[in-house]
Amino acid sequence: MRDERALVQQALRGDEKAFAGLVAAFQGPVYNLCYRLLGTPMEAEEAAQETFLRAYRRLHTYNPEQKLSSWILAIAAHYCIDRLRRRRLASTPIDEAQSTRPEGAPQAPEESLLRREREREIQDLLARLPESYRTVIVLRYWQDLSYEEMAEMLGTTESAIKSKLHRARELLAANMKEGRAIPTIERSERSVAGDGLR
Amino acid sequence: MMGCDDARELMSLRLDGRLAPAEDEKLNRHLRNCPACAGEWLRWQELDVLLRTAPVAVPPEHLMAGVMARLRQQRARQIGGGLFVIGLQACALGIVTLGWLVYCLRWLAPVVSQVPYLVPVGRFAVEHLLRVLGMLGEATGVLVKAAVASRSVLVALAYALLAGSLVAMWLWVVLRTRRVHGNTMEA
Secondary structure, rough: HHHHHHHHHHHHHOOOHHHHHHHHHHHHHHHHHHHHHHHHHHHHHHHHHHHHHHHHHOOOOOOOOOHHHHHHHHHHHHHHHHHHHHHHOOOOOOOOOOOOOOOOOOOHHHHHHHHHHHHHHHHHHOOOOOOOHHHHHHHHHOOOHHHHHHHHHHHHOOOHHHHHHHHHHHHHHHHHHHHOOOOOOOHHHHHHOOOOOO | OOOHHHHHHHHHHHHHHOHHHHHHHHHHHHHHOOOOOOHHHHHHHHHHHHHHHHHHHHHHHOHHHHHHHHHHHHHHHHHHHHHHHHHHHHHHHHHHHHHHHHHHHHOOOHHHHOOOOOOOHHHHHHEEEEOHHHHHHHHHHHHHHHHHHHHHHHHHHHHHHHHHHHHHHHHHHHHHHHOOOOOOHHO
16 A cells, blocks of 8 residues: 555656556456456457546546545546446457456366356346446456445445445346356355355 | 345345344245245355356556557647647747748848849849748738728737637647547547
8 A cells, every 4th residue: 555655656746667557556457347347358458548547647636545446446437337328338248269368277178168158148247237237246246345435436325336236136137047048056156145045 | 024125135235245143034034935035046146156256357468558658648749739839829920020021121122132242043033032022021011001000900900810819729729639539539
């Protein structure tokens, strides 16, 4: 945190290397957010670049009391939402193979194919959500933000966030039920958040 | 007895680990007695696992280079904009100075024609150039005299100059905005 603040101060004084350090630190989360919201690697890259440029222009408005990651991700989220609203982007399947590489060790071809199918399924499910619901799902699952952090970032209330998450999950589950196939989930994986069933 | 709508709200909170023990027990009781919600809970858990285990998208290696290149372009545009304004002002000053020189040159033509060491062809060319410039200068002089003589012409000229300046500034703003906005909209 202290390093980030030092980088911000140096960037404000015009130190290009300091700003490059901030970009290096946050390009992963920003790109990931943009990709999950916009659906294609090319648009995610353009959106991520624009996010950092806007962050640079507004760096003098950054409040050090706030987490820098939240501040930058808020810029990314608002930009992506505006973009989705302007273009009314429908689902666009992710490109095959090269463009976006998921983390993890190299896999066997069958596992790679299964992974790509799951990835396509996830993007299709996300693309069917309205922008505001998609945003909270992406922030919750890929940025691991709390309700309070999301509310602050999006300029809304905690109860609005809870309501949107609830509604988003209902829509996602309904779409899954319509038969968009997902791989079988092992029973042991179901106890993630506590199982109310015997 | 809790309704299904309330149960689903609690299901969402449970997935985020935000459910109090008492509410958790209420949800358990409902799921034991409601097959529809029990089935929905299974789907929500599958969805939760699917999303939690989704891979993280990795940015392309050239992303940072792209950001820094656009940042330098942005800075260059800002400097360019400033230089453009200075250039406009320099042009305006240059035009005024040139007009004044043209007006003064009518007095120089007879002097130049008497310089003996100029090559005849060159002297011919220079003389005619000065005569043309002199004629322009005379025309400018006539205009200036008329403006000075007639207050309304002078006022009209002043308004024309002001309107021209405003149009030039507006054009500059529009061009600069379009250039920046065009780069932002690239996809």
